[in-house]
Amino acid sequence: MRRGRLSLAGQAFVWQLVVLALMIGTGTVLAVLDTRRDHDAATELQVRDVALTVARAPSTLAAVNSPYPSGLLQPTTERIRADTGMDFIVVMATDRTRYTHTNPDLIGQPFIGSIDEALAGRTFTETFTGTLGPSIRAVSPVFDSGEVVALVSAGVTRDKIGAQVASQIPVILGVSAGGLALAALSSFLISRRLRRQTHGLAPDELRALYEHHDAVLHSVHEGLVVFGAGPGPAEVVNDQARTLLDLPEGPVRRTDLPVSMQQMSWGVVRDETHVTTDRILLVNQDVVSWEGKAIGTVLTIRDQTELRAVLGELDSVRSFAESLRSQAHEAANRLHTVVTMVELGRPEEAVAFATAELQLSQVLIDRLLADVGDAALAALLLGKVDQAAERGVTLAISEDTALDSADPLSAHEAVTLVGNLVDNAIDAAAGTVEKRVEVAVHHRDGDLLVRVADSGPGMSAQMFVRAAERGYTTKSDHAGLGLALVHRLVDRHGGAITTTAAPHSAVIVTIPLRETP
Template identity: 55%
Template sequence: MRRLVPRSLAGQAFVLQFVAIVVLVVAAGSLAAWDARRDEQRSARDEVVAVAVSLADAPSTAQAITSGAATARLQPLTEQVRAETGMAFITVMAPDRTRFTHTNPTLIGKPFVGTIAPALDGRVFTETYTGTLGPSIRAVAPVRDSGGRIVGLVSAGITLSTLADRWVEQLPLIGLVVLVLLVVSVAGTWAVRRRLLRQTHGLAPDDLRVMYDHHDAVLHAVREGLVVVEKGEPVLLNDEARRLLQVGDGADVPADLPSFVTERREIRDEVHVVGDRVLVVNRVRVLHRDGERSAVVTLRDRTELQGALGELDSMRVFAESLRAAAHESANRLHTVIGLIEIGRAEEAVRFATTELELSQHLVDRLTAAVAEPALVALLLGKAAQADERGVALTVTEDSRLDDAEQAPLSGHEMVTVAGNLIDNAIDACDRDDPWVEVTVREEQGGLMIRVADSGPGMDADEFARARTRGYSTKPVADGSPAGGRGLGLALISQIVDRHGGTITAEVTYGSVVTVVVPSRSDRPTRSGREAVRA
C-alpha cells in the first residue's frame, strides 16, 4: 500500500482529489438519473389527469352514456385521443365498473379492474395499479350530467414500461455529461498537481511539517526583528519585529508598516525612528528566476544605546542649568520675602508674577497660532530649556499653522523635525551672543520650518556629511567627531525625503536651516523624484 500512495504532497493531493471527484461525479450522475425518473412519473400523473378530466368534463361524454350508445359514440373518440396523447388506455365505464370503451375491444362490457371509490365520491385521483395491460399510472375522473349526477367514470393510464423507455432514453445524455465533467475535473486536478509539485519542490507532507516547525522555532527564538516581504507586501513578522514596530499580536500582518519595509532597495545599517524606538535596519533582496519577488528585513533595537549616549552628552548641561535655575529661584524667593517684610506686598506680587505673565503670553500666542498641540508643547519646552542654558529662543510672530490635519507632516514628524533643528541650533549658537529663532508657517498648502541661530553655520560639504546617518559635528573628549552619535539631521532628512520636501542651509543674518514640505497633492511621484535626483 505504501508503494501505491505517492510520497510527495502534490501526488497525495492528486489522489485524494481524484477519488473525491469520481465519487462526487458518480453521485451527481446517479442523482440526475433518479431525478429524471421522478420527473417522468410526475409528468405522467399530470398527463393522465389532464386527459381523464378533459374527457369527463366534455358534455358529449355524459350525453353518450345517458343515451345508451356510449360504446358506439365514445370508442372511436377515445382511441383517437389515446393515439394523439400516447396513453396506454382510455376507459369510459358505468358507475358499476362496466366498460364502455377499451384499447382491447374484447374487454368492452367487462368490469373495470382498479379503484373507483374516490371517483364515485366526486373526486379526481391517481394511483399506480396493475391492470390488464400491466402496472400503470392511472387517473379516474367522474362524469356528471347536466344535473350534477355522476353517470359514469373516465380512466386514463400510462404503463410503467412506457415511462421506463422514456427514462432510459435520457441516460446516454446524462452519461455523456458525467463523462465530460469527469474528464475536465481530472484534467484540472492534474494541472493543480503540477503547479503544487513545482511550488513544494516535490517534498512530502512530513518534510514540509519539519521545515515549518524549524522555521517557526527560528522565528520565535532569534532576538532580532525579522520581516519577510513578498511582492512588496509584508507577509510575516516574528515576535521581536512586532515589538519593535509596535504591532499587536495576531496572525494578521498590518499594511501600515514603515516605508523601509516595502522599499525595493538594499538597506545596510540604516538608522530609522519608529515611534519612540531607534532601529538599525538591514534589507536583503531574495532573487528568483523571474526577478525579485521577496526580501528579508532585519531590525536591531538601538533605543537604549542611543538614549544612554544622549543622556551622557546632556547630563553636564542639564546639571549646570538646574544649578543656575535653583540659584536664581532662591534669589527671587528672598527678594519676594524681603519686599513683604518691608511692607511692599504689591511690589512683591508684581515681581513674582512678571515671569509668569511673560510665560503665559507665550503659551497663549502659540496655542492660538499653532493648531498642533504636540508642536506647541515642544516649542514651550524648548523655550524653557534654552532659557535655562542662557540662550534667547524666540518664536517669530508670523508663525502660524491653522489646520494640523491637512498639514503634510504628522504631529510626530513635526516634533522630530523641529525638535532636532532646535537642539542643533542651541548647541551651535555663538556663546557670546546666544540666540535661536524659530518659524513654523504654512506656505501654499505646504509647511515651512525655519530655525536660525547665531552660530557660524556649515558649508555645503559639512552640511552634506551632517545629513549622513551617524555623523555629528559635536566633539568628544579627544576632539574627534563623535561618529555614530549624530542622528538629528539624518532623521530630519529621512522624513523630508519621504514626503518629497527639501532641506537647505545658508548663512545670512545667522546660520539658517530651512525645511519645506509640499502639500500632499503637490508632491512628486516616486519616479519624478528619482528623475530629479538623476
C-alpha cells in the same frame, strides 16, 4: 522527487475531485429522480384531462345509452388513445363491465381498480397494477341528468414513463460529465496555483517548516525582516527586529524603518552600519530567489552598540598609548640633549631646555584638572591635544572651558560627543595652512554647551543635514558614523546642533539640563 508523498496541492486536487465527483453524482441521481417525478406529475395531469374529455363528450353518453356501446366506443377510444399517447382508455358500466379496452379480448370483463370515488361523482388519479402492469390512471364519471351512468379510465403504464425518463438520462449524464470535467479543470488550475505558492511541499513538510520557522524567529538573537517582491508590508518581522528598530506591533513597511535603511538598495548588502537613536546596528541584506526569479529580500540586523562602545574605548586607549610612545620617544631625545649639554659644561642652558616644555604641558594639565570636573573628559582632551600635535594641528582649549561635571551627559556620552567632534575637526584642519582647532566646553544659562571650531572650510547646510545620516562622509577613509552618532546623542537628550562657517568653521551643541523633580 519525493516518493509516496503527495504535495499539498496534489492532495487538494485529489480531495477536490472526490468531493466534486460525489456532489455531481448525487446531483445526477437527484436530477433523474426529479425528472421521473416531473414525468409522473405531467402524466397524472395528462391522463386526468383525457379521462375528463372522453367522459364529458356527448358521443360517449350517447354510446353508453345505445344498445351496442362497445361497437360505438371502441374505435373512438382507440383513435383517441393513439392520438394522446395513452396506453389504455377504458369505458365501463357502473358495475365495472368494460365497453372498451386496448386488448379487445378483455372487453366485457370487469375493470380492475378503484372506482368508488368516480361512482360518487369525483374524478381521481391513482397508481395501480392492472392487466397491462403498473400504471398511472385517472377515472372520471359519465353523467346523465346528474346521475353517474358510466365511468372512463385513461392511463399510461410505468414502463412507458420509465422509457421517457431513460431517454433523458443521456442528456443528464452528458451535462453531469461536462460539469465534472469543468470542475476537474478548475481544480487542476487551482492546484497548480497552490503548488506554486507552496513550492510543491507536502502538508507535513509545511507543518514542520512552520514549526521550525516559528521556533527560529523567536529564538534567534538577530533581528530578521523579510519583504516580498512587491511594495507591501513585511512578510516576517521577528521580536528582536521590533526591539532593535523600535517598531510598533502590526504590519511593518519599509517606510517604518530608520531613514538610512529606507534608502538601502534592494540588492545584496554586506555588513553595513546604521545608527538609530539608541543603537548602532550591523545590517546585511540578501535577495531571495525561487526558480531564477527574485521573490523578496531578507534583512538581518545585529546590535553592535556595546561592541562599538568597547571599540571606541579601545581606540582611546590606543590613542593614549600611541601618545605615550611618542612622548617617550620625544623625552628620550630631550634627555640625550640635556645630558650632552651638561657634559659640554653648559648646565644652566640644560635646565632651561628641560623645563620649558614641561612647564607648558603641566600648565595645560593643571588647568584642565582644575576647570573640568569630569576626569574622563579631561583625559580625552589631553589625549586629543597630543593626537592633534602628531598630525601638525594645534588643538587649543578655550579660556571659557569650565564645568564641574558633564551633566546631563554620562561620562561615556561626553567622551562620544566631544571625541567625535574633535576628530572631525582635526581631520578638517589637517589639510589647511593654519591647522588649528579650538574646543570650548562649559555650562551656560542652564545648558551644556560644546563648541568645536577648526580652520577647515566647514560644511554647507545641506551637507550638515546629510551628515546626520548613517554612512555619509566627506572623507574616503571613514565610515561616516561620527556626526551621525553625535546627532543621535543630541536628539536623545532633546538638544540642538548647529554649524557656522564664519569667521571660523564650527559645530555648536547645546543640551539642556534635566529638570530637578
